[in-house]
Amino acid sequence: MQRDVALWIDHRQAVIAAVAGDTEDLTRIVSGLEKHVRFSSRGDGAEDSRDKRFEGHLNLYYDKVIAAVHDARSILILGPGEAKHEVEKRLRAAGLGKSIAAVEMADKMTDHQISAVARQRFQE
Numbered sequence: 752m753q754r755d756v757a758l759w760i761d762h763r764q765a766v767i768a769a770v771a772g773d774t775e776d777l778t779r780i781v782s783g784l785e786k787h788v789r790f791s792s793r794g795d796g797a798e799d800s801r802d803k804r805f806e807g808h809l810n811l812y813y814d815k816v817i818a819a820v821h822d823a824r825s826i827l828i829l830g831p832g833e834a835k836h837e838v839e840k841r842l843r844a845a846g847l848g849k850s851i852a853a854v855e856m857a858d859k860m861t862d863h864q865i866s867a868v869a870r871q872r873f874q875e
Contacts, residue, residue: 753771753823753824754769754770754771754776754822754823754824755769755770755771755823755824755825755826755827755852755869755872755873756768756769756770756820756823756825756826756827756869757770757827757829757865757866757868757869757872757873758816758820758826758827758828758829758838759829759830759857759860759865760816760828760829760830760834760835760838761830761831761832761834762782762784762809762812762832762833762834763781763782763784764779764780764781764782765779765780765782765812765816765819765838766778766779766860766862766865767779767780767816767819767820768862768865768866768868768869769823769869770869770870770873770874775866775869775870777862777865777866778819779862780812780815780816780819782808782809782812783808783812784805784808784809784812809837813837813838813841816838817838817841817842817845817847820842820847821845821847823850824850825850825851825852825873826842826847826850826851826852827852827853827855827868827869827872827873828842828851828853828854828855829854829855829856829857829860829865829868830856830857831856831857831858831859835854835855835856836854839851839854852872
């Protein structure tokens with residue numbers, strides 16, 4: 752059975768609410784990242800190294816998220832910041848652009864709220 756997914760994401764975690772028929776599944780993927788503070792670039796090797804580690808860790812995190820939603824018929828991407836657009840780009844690069852239903856701004860949401868959005872959006 753095909754499933755539809757509401758994906759709430761920021762740099763710290765992703766919550767995936769999948770709806771397939773009458774069943775609903777909730778998955779959480781934690782990035783393990785702390786809040787990233789960007790500094791002005793002055794050629795400081797330590798800051799460059801920290802940024803590269805942050806970016807590498809984000810890439811692994813996004814790979815896990817994409818693996819969790821790759822078989823979805825429709826993907827609604829929600830989130831408060833840059834992460835929603837970053838994962839959208841990664842999904843398009845992975846050939847999953849046609850599955851993206853929408854990308855919408857959403858502040859912090861509870862698991863129940865994310866599930867409710869998925870049910871409302873995909874069971875209409």
